[in-house]
Amino acid sequence: MSFRTRLALALAVLALAPLLLFGLGVRGRVRADLASRYRSETGALAEGLRVELGRDGREVEDRLLAMADAARRDNRLRLALGGRAAGDRAYLLDYAGRAMRLAGLSMLQLQDSDGTVLSSGHFRNEFGRREPGVAARIEGSPGGTALLRASAPSGPFLVLARIAPVRVGSRSFVLVGGVAVDSAFLVRLVPGREVGLRLSVPGSSPLNMPPGEGASNDPGETRVVETIRIAYVAAGTAASDAGAPAVSDPRARSGAGGGSGPLAAGPDLEATLTVSRSLEPLRALRRGIDVWFALALIAVAAASVLFGLWLAARLSRPLGELARATARLDLDRLEASFPTERPDEIGTLARGLQELTGRLRAGAIRLREAERRATLGEISRQVNHDVRNGLTPLRHVVRHLAEVAEREPDRLASVFEERRDSLEGGLGYLETLATRYARLSSRPEPRPTDVGALVERTMTEAGGSGAEFRSEVESGLPPALADPVALRRILENLVRNAVESFGQGTGRVWVRARAGSTPGRVRVEVEDDGPGMTTEDRERMFEQFYTTRPEGAGLGLAIVRRLVTDMEGTIEVDSQPGRGTRFVVELLAAAGPEERPEEGA
Amino acid sequence: MPAELRVAAPGPIAAADAPSPRSAAERIAFRQMYGTLLRADCAGRIRPGLADAWRSADGGHRWTFHLRGTARFWDGTQVTAGDVVWSWRRLSESRTASGAEGGLALDGPTLLDVPPALPDSVVTVDAATLEVYYGDAPSAAAFADPRLAVLRAGAGIWPLGSGPLRPVSPSGADSGSLVLGPALGPGPTVILLSGVGGQEGDERDLLDAGVDVVLTSDLRTRRYAETLPGYAVLPAPWSRTYALAVPRASERDGGRPDPARADTAAYGARAESEALDALRVSLARDAVREEAVPAAPLVWRTLPACASDPPVRGGRRSGRPPRLAFSMADGPARDLADRLVALASSPQETGPEGRAASGLLGAQRGLDWRTLPLVGQVLDVSVRAAEESAYIVTLPRRVLDPCAARRALAAALPWLAGEGALVPLVDTRPAVFVRDQVTGLTVDFDGTPRLDRAGRRADGGGRP
Known part of the structure; x- marks a missing residue:
């Protein structure tokens, strides 16, 4: 994980953690506040319903009182009630109907003191029925209002009923009237669809609003908020209930339990108006809060990550630039610079690197100077070494000729002729060497070279050293892509290294030329059965000036490795103490037969 | 005798219904327009109508009618036995197609659908005589059924009738009134106001407007009329x-x-x-x-x-x-x-x-x-x-x-x-309120007023 990623993640976490904590706290507080408000609103709703019912009851009472006043002043009604005008009986029977419609009521009865219906507005032909106790029960109900189950030709219906006394002459009458409690009534009470009402009366199926829903006791669907108790009077059963107390429980009148309003009644004969409110709006509100909270969290998280990435990039960019500039530093490329004007730690680091680069640049100059000087000494020793190598065959020929001149002077001329090529080859080698050094051109010039011929010449020239030489050249060996002079120097150095490894003793040297280990390469092996090398010798044998012989210069194998490397070849060594040494040189083979091989310089 | 008499009755009047009434207004109008062979007076007695002589035989299964020589359609043509047969055949076909109201209640339909006494066979003996045969023997009063009225196809929307009054206005359905005039000779002009009462208006307004004859079942109108000095109640039979x-x-x-x-x-x-x-x-x-x-x-x-x-x-x-x-x-x-x-x-x-x-x-x-x-x-x-x-x-x-x-x-x-x-x-029963000036008003067995001899006296005296 990169520094930038770590930095971005760290910033995101640092930003999100407090935000999440804050959001969760706010969410919980909002939810609790919503629930509290919900409870408060629903409580107020129930209280409002009580007030509304009480107001309806008072409105009914006001209308009944107005009708009672009008009845007292109605002479025709007075005559009809007195039974002194038989012709006005129809007027009496229709009186309640007219008054009910004028007053906007749904139910109206004019009863005498015995509870006999004298005139009925909602049910004109109800006259004569006795309903003793109905008026008393209504009057004794809390607040003087009761839910009355009235009769109609098409069936019973519920009425929010009140009474008003009427005194005509010496007789007392009572007006019983009210407004219908039906679906329309409940709809007027219910402010919204989330509020459900269930009006339950004894002996009848409940009236629900909205229809089919009503108050549910299932806490998963709705929550019952409040139960309002209303005194209930069934007009059809009034006769059998006549002996019952008008109002039962005084505790209900005082508003104990669920009935704090004037409509609370005793438990023995009462209707219940159950108010429920759906939890769905609250749930929806909570879901909305959660959704918006999640969205806000996601947005803040994304912003935090982006800000972290930007900040991490801003912080890591100068470090990356310093790293890239540092990566470009080399002894040969010390021109890199670290310009900065930053006052912070990064600026300090850049300035430190700038100073370090300056010191490196000065050290490199000094190192090159030392190297140049060392190179001059190496060249001197290499020239000395090469010259000595060129002189060795000439010394052998001269020593041979001297021995022949001393022992067989007559064969001197013939021997001279025999060794003349060696002399001329040695001289030519020295001339070429001199030419090369004169040109100070150490880069070999690879071209197709007959490796077999060079091996044979090297074997021939190495003769006389006391060692036994054997050469093997694979037939059909392709020419190598090599500089002939460089290849000859390689072979001569390796052969001389083998011979010199014998010391004062003798040994055998094998030189083999064959195809390489991979196609397109030519392999040359120089093997001896000398004392071999130790591990330390093997590890350091290619170092310059490293030698195990007091007279050695320590340059032979170093030159060999440089020449091989310059010709894009490889050199390997296999040596163990007491088991001889084998050098394996592999060079590129010439590309095609059209390239005529060159034997050597 | 004044020439104009205004009569109000509930229900619409449509020419297509003639001669079978479907409302009280049609019952009054058609009674004046279309005559039957016999008629029943307010006491149920059978009186001559278009037929001046009749007899029954075979226990009431066979009836013979002789048409009055003065029986004529509105256009003055003689009413013949063939017209009777045509009218009854027309009634038979229309009844098969649409049915018809039965009973005699003036103030509305009843549960009974009493079919008219259509004969099983008819023989026209001559232009003025016909014999009819029944499987179920009818009474003589059955021939006073207004649905068995004699009529003939006419050029207008109304079939030609043989009653004393004929429509003067083309239709009463659209205008709410039908004007009837004497068919032949002198007679009153009757303006029949239809469609009154019910939800369409207050029948007490008719009384205030001085309508001569008002037929109603509304008790409120009755009580109001009882307070007016110029009206009397014509006792209609309990119907x-x-x-x-x-x-x-x-x-x-x-x-x-x-x-x-x-x-x-x-x-x-x-x-x-x-x-x-x-x-x-x-x-x-x-x-x-x-x-x-x-x-x-x-x-x-x-x-x-x-x-x-x-x-x-x-x-x-x-x-x-x-x-x-x-x-x-x-x-x-x-x-x-x-x-x-x-x-x-x-x-x-x-x-x-x-x-x-x-x-x-x-x-x-x-x-x-x-x-x-x-x-x-x-x-x-x-x-x-x-x-x-x-x-x-x-x-x-x-x-x-x-x-x-x-x-x-x-x-x-x-x-x-x-x-x-x-x-x-x-x-x-319905109540028939008649102004004191109206004279010559009679009712049939079913309570339907007959207006052909009715009039209004200028002195305001007299009762029907």
Whole structure:
């Protein structure tokens, strides 16, 4: 994980953690506040319903009182009630109907003191029925209002009923009237669809609003908020209930339990108006809060990550630039610079690197100077070494000729002729060497070279050293892509290294030329059965000036490795103490037969 | 004698209905426009109409009529026996196609669909004589049925009639009035105001406007007219009987003898019981908001049976509260249904009439009874199928042919011959208010005024 990623993640976490904590706290507080408000609103709703019912009851009472006043002043009604005008009986029977419609009521009865219906507005032909106790029960109900189950030709219906006394002459009458409690009534009470009402009366199926829903006791669907108790009077059963107390429980009148309003009644004969409110709006509100909270969290998280990435990039960019500039530093490329004007730690680091680069640049100059000087000494020793190598065959020929001149002077001329090529080859080698050094051109010039011929010449020239030489050249060996002079120097150095490894003793040297280990390469092996090398010798044998012989210069194998490397070849060594040494040189083979091989310089 | 007489009656007037009336206004108009072979006066006596002589033979199965020589259509042509045959054939075809109202109630339709006495065969002896044959022998009054009026195809929208008055205006349906003038010779001009009353207007306005003759069933109008000095009430016959029909009376009270079967010998004694009489009095006095009296026995039902009707068992549905059905357009029927249900729901508190009502409907179900208003045609079908527990039905107080009426009753209440009961409750009638100046006004057996000799005196005296 990169520094930038770590930095971005760290910033995101640092930003999100407090935000999440804050959001969760706010969410919980909002939810609790919503629930509290919900409870408060629903409580107020129930209280409002009580007030509304009480107001309806008072409105009914006001209308009944107005009708009672009008009845007292109605002479025709007075005559009809007195039974002194038989012709006005129809007027009496229709009186309640007219008054009910004028007053906007749904139910109206004019009863005498015995509870006999004298005139009925909602049910004109109800006259004569006795309903003793109905008026008393209504009057004794809390607040003087009761839910009355009235009769109609098409069936019973519920009425929010009140009474008003009427005194005509010496007789007392009572007006019983009210407004219908039906679906329309409940709809007027219910402010919204989330509020459900269930009006339950004894002996009848409940009236629900909205229809089919009503108050549910299932806490998963709705929550019952409040139960309002209303005194209930069934007009059809009034006769059998006549002996019952008008109002039962005084505790209900005082508003104990669920009935704090004037409509609370005793438990023995009462209707219940159950108010429920759906939890769905609250749930929806909570879901909305959660959704918006999640969205806000996601947005803040994304912003935090982006800000972290930007900040991490801003912080890591100068470090990356310093790293890239540092990566470009080399002894040969010390021109890199670290310009900065930053006052912070990064600026300090850049300035430190700038100073370090300056010191490196000065050290490199000094190192090159030392190297140049060392190179001059190496060249001197290499020239000395090469010259000595060129002189060795000439010394052998001269020593041979001297021995022949001393022992067989007559064969001197013939021997001279025999060794003349060696002399001329040695001289030519020295001339070429001199030419090369004169040109100070150490880069070999690879071209197709007959490796077999060079091996044979090297074997021939190495003769006389006391060692036994054997050469093997694979037939059909392709020419190598090599500089002939460089290849000859390689072979001569390796052969001389083998011979010199014998010391004062003798040994055998094998030189083999064959195809390489991979196609397109030519392999040359120089093997001896000398004392071999130790591990330390093997590890350091290619170092310059490293030698195990007091007279050695320590340059032979170093030159060999440089020449091989310059010709894009490889050199390997296999040596163990007491088991001889084998050098394996592999060079590129010439590309095609059209390239005529060159034997050597 | 003034030349113009204004008459108001409820219901529309349509030329397409002629000569079979469907409303009170049509009944009055067609009575003046289209003549019948015979006519029945207010006492039910048969009088000559287009026929001046008639006789029956074969126990009433064969009738011979001789047309009056002065019987003429509006265009002055002679009424012939062929015109009678054409008119009856036309009636037969139109009745087959659309049906027609029966009964003689002036103030509205009744349950009975009494078919006109169309003969099985007719022979025209000559231009003025025809013989008709019946399988079911009719009475002579059957030939006073306005549906058997003689008419002829005319050039206008109205078929040519043989009555004393003819339409002067082309149609009364659109304008709300129909002007009738004398067909031949002198006679009054009658402006017939139709479509009044009901929801369309206040009939008291007609009285205030000085209409000469007002036919109404509205008790409010009646009471108002009684306060006006210039009007008198022409006593119309009691035309309608409201009855309680209980399809399966014996099932109530656990199969005990059914007190509701007032029309049967088994219940005969109790039908006259004090409780039932008290109930009828109470209903007529207080419950019905029209002029009503306790129902008298239906005379036409007490006559010997003209045909044997097989008993049919009622088919009231079970499993639901008992309902008392009535025609929603019939005010007295609604009042009676309401009152019976009210009485049956509290029989102990409502005296003998309450006990009678609970006995009729079934006391043990008192609190469960409901009323059920039905549209007229739906009510007819429901009554015939005995779908409900009980019905308030309307029957004609008077019928021209008792046998035909009994057959119609058997068709309307097929279960009546079995376990059902039919208890007459109250009789009602329309009120005919006539201004004091109007003279020469007569009424027929069904209460329909005859205007051809009516007039109005300028001195304001006299009563019809």
